[in-house]
Amino acid sequence: MKAWDAIVIGGGHNGLVNACYLQRAGLDVLVVEKNDWVGGAATSRELTPGFLYSNCSYVCSLFRPEIMRDLELPRFGLQVISYEGGAVFTRDGDYLANYRDHDAHRREFARFSRRDAEAYDRYSRDVTRQCRFIQPLLMRTAPDPTSFRPRDLGELLYLGRKFAGLTAEEMALTLRFWTMSISDFLDEYFETDVIKANFALSGIIGTALGPMSPGTAYVLLHHYMGEVDGSVGAWGYARGGMGAVTKALAASFRASGGTIRTGAEVDHVLIRNGKARGVVLSGGEEVYGKLVVSNADVKRTFLKLVEEKELPDIFLRRVRNFKIRGSSGKVNIALDSLPEFPALPKDSPVYRADMHFTDSIERMERAYDDWKAGRWSADPFLDMMIPTTLDPTMAPPGKHFMSCFVQYAPPKINGRDWTDADRDGFAESVISQIAQYSPGFRDRIVHMEVRTPREIEAEVGLTEGNIFQGELTFDQLLFNRPVPGYAQYRSPLSGLYMCGSSTHPGGGVMGAPGRNAAAEILRDLAKPTPHMSPAHDVI
């Protein structure tokens, strides 16, 4: 019976990145994906004729350019397009926009506060400094601080040197930054509510925390450290929807000889004598592999796909306690015409950008209160955009796809499972908020896909619907991600590796976990990695 060199469980983008690098190193690799399509949370499906959705993730910035280049993704159709900043609508009928042009940006802020307008440079300098500290860590395996292997000592030294390279003030700022709340951080720069709300949203996206919870400043950084073609912090659309990323990865993988089986759910990992030997599919079929890599999150992998008795106690306990609370949902809408927003001038570039309706930190925090109480937010925070204003491939001319990321939505409603009626109520909270700012909005709706954490978990397999495969708090980052002692993509079982967003450097469509895991696997196999570019310089 054939034994693959490697079996990757899950065809999410990290699973595919991992598989591509292994295949290109000469291994014979199989990807098994439970869905009938690949992509995980980076997928685009046509659920109503003529409209292509970005069903989960919808904007691209974190995806590492080194990976796009190594795996020749442009050749396989990947194009990322930058877009204009965005806007927060205010309840008094105005809005605050973010423009790409530095001076337009300043003048826009000056409409609300001249002081805040001129505070932006210092804010942006400080955030950029923090980004520069973290960027080089993304494409490196985190050191294990408890190990005395020369390599870990070397990496620790690297981290230490980077840290020591900071001035005393920067060092203090970095430590504060990684642990403070986004609300407190913004208070140090700005005084105007809507301006703070404008920046705070990056601190709560995908996070089961409110803007006043410690740790949310780091989440902001996580959304700033990406780039579009060297423009750090910029976000763009993958042309053809986020599924274009995984479509290109799958094509690249196949072109290098890899095999993908869709509609193949892994029931459990085959383990003999403490070593992974392959997987057993839900129909009972056994597929053998010399090693197994899991793209599923750490809870799914070790609590569902591996028998408990195979794992050490402390590890199991830590995996059980890994924080992966869902906080978000998604409403994808097909529209038969471009919605109007009377507050926005008709020629405003904001139509081609992201739009928000939560104009104060206080409102965000109140939305979070609902989550804590086990309800979806009555007044939710939306990150809404219309990618078809720039991407002609996702809807027929004149028609549009609107993507609404919604917060907060708890994994359970008052401790019980979501029902269809709950889901409809959740959707209504979103539609009514949009309709408040866009008269006639409901009449334009052709089709709608509503995804609460229930749907996200059921389809993508993200435990509790957490979009990052685990929360991005300091206790779950770097050498503590996913759990201490296992931050280097290996598991307690020989031959079983992890490559999903549960591992360093975390979630988002970034590809770095998949790539770093491949580097570790190839290191264990003593295979050279000339096909893997080093991280781009941060100068």
Place this chain on the structure above:
Amino acid sequence: MNHHSTIEPSTDARTLAQSHFRTPRLGTPFQPRIDALGLQQDWYNWAGYRAPHSLWDEELEYFAIRSQAALFDISPMTKYRIEGPDAEAYLDRVTLRDVTKLRPGRVHYTAWCDDEGFVLDDGTLFRLSPTRFRLCSQERHLPWLLDSAIGYEVSVEEETEAVAGLALQGPTSFAVLRDAGFAGVERLRVFDLAEFAHDGATVTISRTGFTGDLGYELFVPADKALSLWDRLMAAGELRGIRAIGYTALNRARLEAGLIVANADFTTAEHAIRADRLRMPDEIGLGFMIDPEKGHFNGRRAILEARAKKKLRHVLVGLEIEGNIPAEHAIVYYKKSQEVGLVSAAIWSPMAKRNIALASLQRPYGDAIVDDLWVEIYAMRELQYQKLMKKAKIVPRPFIKLDRRTANPPADF
């Protein structure tokens, strides 16, 4: 919150200002006149304004500064109005030089630092009355100025758009002003200012400038800008007055040995890399520091750096052999060891020398001043001609014109 009502667009002043997104490059109050003269259509972005690199011919524009009178629009400069009974004490605390010595009717060139002694910007401080000042600078500092004002009875207001500014520079600039009817302008000595009537309003004229030449700067309410321009142009017609763009001015300022923020040094609020920060002593502004005056922002750090010899850089004027400008060339010691960078360089028509400003790492430029070289990469028809040229440290300004300071100012 009612989820079923719709929100109506508002119509207040803030909302009306939304339309700025259609003009990311604002025109200055003088724009109609400048557009009419801008034959080259060679614009650049100066702090969000559409400003000319050159209007008709950058070489000839330079010679207008040195031979006649040149009119240059400085409206995009950031301007703050600082007023109140504590304005003097406040500015003395915020800026480096001793403001108690700045009399009403006087201007001085100064700089200000953060608490670690790193330069936030340089600029000019105009004392318009005992309690009223105008601070002009390249970058924007409102949060810094407001936060520093806590505890002082003083108001700080940004007035960049409300006030238009012109520089009138060159040997006939005095004659132009006199002929325009600004009676008494002959009494202005260098760094003096006075107010004059213009078109039912007031124009503030100071004998200041950025060219090292005889020259004046004029500030006027934005709605009187065009009539002021016309008044000067009419009076200057027989005196060779010409409007100019930045390229010409930049040559003149380099001959005068003056530095430009974020060109010759990086301002502290923009420096992302910690080693780009500069103390005043590191960019040639050490002369502004007055340890005898009371406390000022950055004082402790600056004095400590001096005492512990922690100053790592020095900004110098260089004279370079040959005539090929050494812009952005690397400076070497003994032709091999990298010790600094040229930030600006030209062939000086007035000095007939090849001049440059450079930042060096001490002790080079400080204790060690010999055997310095610059490596010039001159692109000529798609090939670099690499030249290693000897550089000599020379005092600034590179040119000294008697007519700049002569009293009374000469006619030409």
